[in-house]
Amino acid sequence: MVTREFRERYRARTAFVILATTFALLFGVVVALLAMDQHRVLEASQRLQQDTIPQIIRFQRLARNLEQIRQEGERVFSATTPEGRQQSLFLIMLVASHPSILEHPQSAEAARDAERFLIETGNLASGDRSQISQRHAEWQNISKRLSLLVDDLSVQGASLATDDLNEMVAVMQLARAKLIGALILVGGFLLLLILLLNRHLIRPLQRIDQTLSSLSVDQPAPEFPDARMAEIHAVEQATRRLHDSLAANEAARRELELLANRDGLTGLINRRHFMVIADAELQHTQGQGRPAVIALGDLDYFKRLNDTYGHAAGDTVLQAFALLLEESFRQSDLVCRYGGEEFAFLFPDSTVEQARALADRFRQRVADHDIRLPDGLLIRVTLCIGLADASKSTIESALHDADFALYEAKRLGRNRVIVAAETA
Amino acid sequence: MGILRALFLGIYLIAGIVQASELSVAIGVQDPSQLAMSGNVIPPNMPGSELIAFNDDLAREICRRINARCTVSFVPFSAVLPGVEDRRFDLGFGNLLRTPEREKRVAFSAPIWRSSSRLLGTPAAAEAFATKLGHPVSVDTLRDARVAALEGSQQLAFLNAIASQRGLAVSSRTTAQEVIEALRNNSVDFGLLSVQSAYALLNRDTTRQIEFIGSAVADRGLGGTVHIALPLQNDTLRRSVDQAIAAIRGDGSFQRIARRHFPLGLD
Numbered sequence: 001m002v003t004r005e006f007r008e009r010y011r012a013r014t015a016f017v018i019l020a021t022t023f024a025l026l027f028g029v030v031v032a033l034l035a036m037d038q039h040r041v042l043e044a045s046q047r048l049q050q051d052t053i054p055q056i057i058r059f060q061r062l063a064r065n066l067e068q069i070r071q072e073g074e075r076v077f078s079a080t081t082p083e084g085r086q087q088s089l090f091l092i093m094l095v096a097s098h099p100s101i102l103e104h105p106q107s108a109e110a111a112r113d114a115e116r117f118l119i120e121t122g123n124l125a126s127g128d129r130s131q132i133s134q135r136h137a138e139w140q141n142i143s144k145r146l147s148l149l150v151d152d153l154s155v156q157g158a159s160l161a162t163d164d165l166n167e168m169v170a171v172m173q174l175a176r177a178k179l180i181g182a183l184i185l186v187g188g189f190l191l192l193l194i195l196l197l198n199r200h201l202i203r204p205l206q207r208i209d210q211t212l213s214s215l216s217v218d219q220p221a222p223e224f225p226d227a228r229m230a231e232i233h234a235v236e237q238a239t240r241r242l243h244d245s246l247a248a249n250e251a252a253r254r255e256l257e258l259l260a261n262r263d264g265l266t267g268l269i270n271r272r273h274f275m276v277i278a279d280a281e282l283q284h285t286q287g288q289g290r291p292a293v294i295a296l297g298d299l300d301y302f303k304r305l306n307d308t309y310g311h312a313a314g315d316t317v318l319q320a321f322a323l324l325l326e327e328s329f330r331q332s333d334l335v336c337r338y339g340g341e342e343f344a345f346l347f348p349d350s351t352v353e354q355a356r357a358l359a360d361r362f363r364q365r366v367a368d369h370d371i372r373l374p375d376g377l378l379i380r381v382t383l384c385i386g387l388a389d390a391s392k393s394t395i396e397s398a399l400h401d402a403d404f405a406l407y408e409a410k411r412l413g414r415n416r417v418i419v420a421a422e423t424a
Numbered sequence: 425m426g427i428l429r430a431l432f433l434g435i436y437l438i439a440g441i442v443q444a445s446e447l448s449v450a451i452g453v454q455d456p457s458q459l460a461m462s463g464n465v466i467p468p469n470m471p472g473s474e475l476i477a478f479n480d481d482l483a484r485e486i487c488r489r490i491n492a493r494c495t496v497s498f499v500p501f502s503a504v505l506p507g508v509e510d511r512r513f514d515l516g517f518g519n520l521l522r523t524p525e526r527e528k529r530v531a532f533s534a535p536i537w538r539s540s541s542r543l544l545g546t547p548a549a550a551e552a553f554a555t556k557l558g559h560p561v562s563v564d565t566l567r568d569a570r571v572a573a574l575e576g577s578q579q580l581a582f583l584n585a586i587a588s589q590r591g592l593a594v595s596s597r598t599t600a601q602e603v604i605e606a607l608r609n610n611s612v613d614f615g616l617l618s619v620q621s622a623y624a625l626l627n628r629d630t631t632r633q634i635e636f637i638g639s640a641v642a643d644r645g646l647g648g649t650v651h652i653a654l655p656l657q658n659d660t661l662r663r664s665v666d667q668a669i670a671a672i673r674g675d676g677s678f679q680r681i682a683r684r685h686f687p688l689g690l691d
Binding site: 083086091095102 | 647
């Protein structure tokens with residue numbers, strides 16, 4: 001006996017709810033991660049807009065103001081009149097006083113140094129014009145320092161944006177990687193879903209469909225692989241039960257057919273069934289131009305046997321006679337209990353002579369056969385057989401002829417075989 | 425179609441009339457002689473005219489942006505805040521720094537530029553005090569001197585706060601030009617003014633008797649962002665003015681106005 005290991009089964013709805021929930025959770029996590037990245041990008045862009053860009057603008061203004069101090073300082077040295085020099089100095093003092101410079105210590109110091117040096121130069125130049133050229137070399141150093149500071153501030157301002165933009169790019173690249181991961185996850189999940197659907201629903205349903213399409217009592221009971229889905233398993237079980245039910249119905253039908261076509265005492269086919277199948281067989285044989293013989297047999301003195309030994313003894317004789325019949329004739333020959341102690345025969349593919357020999361051998365065998373009655377007494381019976389050629393006649397006509405020959409056999413003294421043609 | 429067109433035109437005109445409000449604008453002057461003038465007639469070569477003209481141009485541009493008809497009045501600096509506080513003026517211009525005390529009295533717009541303060545004086549006074557003190561004069565080292573500032577200004581408040589500690593004799597003047605005059609006639613040793621106001625006055629002074637002394641200062645309430653003063657509890661007007669300032673900055677109008685009157689960026 002094959003034992004199948006018990007496997008846990010899942011209800012389809014539960015399985016799909018679990019799958020859908022898992023998918024929703026995974027997708028939710030990915031969406032949350034992407035939302036976090038989006039939030040970071042938004043934060044970075046807001047920071048860029050609200051803090052960094054104003055800061056860049058401040059750096060630009062600071063650089064512009066320092067550059068203006070430097071340019072006005074150059075004018076102090078290039079001015080041809082004291083008024084022009086004073087005008088530039090005055091502007092330098094104004095720019096050096098701007099809060100954008102004051103709040104940046106390095107710039108404030110550079111501007112203060114430049115302002116102090118240039119005012120000093122202006123004061124000295126008002127008394128001695130040659131001071132301008134003498135102090136120019138030192139001014140070149142201060143001017144260079146201012147230029148470097150302007151460059152530094154410009155680069156510093158640009159770097160602020162670069163940092164923010166780099167962070168945004170990094171976040172966006174991370175988000176893109178997550179998005180690709182999410183797509184792979186969704187694709188993988190869908191693939192898994194399709195595989196699971198195919199394995200646990202579609203293929204089992206196809207198997208059930210094929211099984212139901214060809215479900216027949218002639219086929220063995222359907223076999224299914226162990227299904228993991230409870231609903232599929234239930235349908236498969238129902239299919240098996242359906243096959244069992246069909247087989248049981250077929251067995252019952254055959255039993256009923258047997259009861260309807262057989263004689264209850266002898267087990268031979270009854271007259272009604274004989275007439276149906278003998279007629280069909282006869283037509284088939286005649287259709288192929290082959291010979292056939294119909295015979296009627298009747299036990300001799302059977303009424304006297306019943307009267308002498310009782311009906312039980314008569315039944316025993318009939319049963320024993322039936323056994324002899326089944327043992328003596330060919331598989332293709334058809335025999336039935338025609339009624340009472342009378343029996344009908346169809347010998348297909350047999351000529352009258354062949355049938356006569358067969359019938360005569362049987363008659364002799366019956367005559368030589370001891371039958372033990374219920375009380376232990378051994379008796380012997382004889383029979384008469386009337387044969388009729390059925391190669392070209394209907395079954396009714398052939399039976400009629402055989403009956404006539406049987407009557408003739410009785411009349412001539414019993415325990416003999418008579419062919420209808422012989423009496424015609 | 426004609427009726428609909430007329431209807432829309434009527435609605436548009438009514439909306440324009442309703443929207444076009446009347447605003448009164450106060451601009452602090454630099455010189456007492458400017459009090460009786462209007463913006464169009466202030467001679468451009470007058471002391472301090474650049475700052476007044478700049479404020480005047482800015483005020484008119486803002487009024488145009490908020491679709492308001494503005495009437496400009498020139499008042500002493502010290503009258504700007506009380507006028508706005510009393511709702512006699514809707515907008516007050518005058519190099520006004522934003523301080524917590526002032527915020528209790530008036531509302532402030534978004535910043536329009538940045539300002540700092542600096543001592544003014546004659547070179548002789550600077551040298552004399554440097555000798556007396558043993559180091560150059562600046563806001564941080566100033567002591568035992570007569571100092572003047574604009575009435576109602578942050579500079580005056582600062583000087584008053586340190587006066588006893590530093591031994592300062594603090595006095596106030598109605599206009600910046602009066603502070604300059606006080607320096608010229610030796611009524612005071614030093615003046616403490618906003619750099620823009622001082623620049624506007626000294627720019628055209630060919631005598632060069634007065635000059636900046638020491639470094640500029642932007643902390644301790646003496647510098648920072650400059651705003652337009654507005655009446656409290658008029659958020660609608662304040663929002664409109666802020667939007668106008670942002671628009672003026674955004675399209676470069678502010679920079680053009682500033683460059684028209686000053687040789688450098690104010691912000």
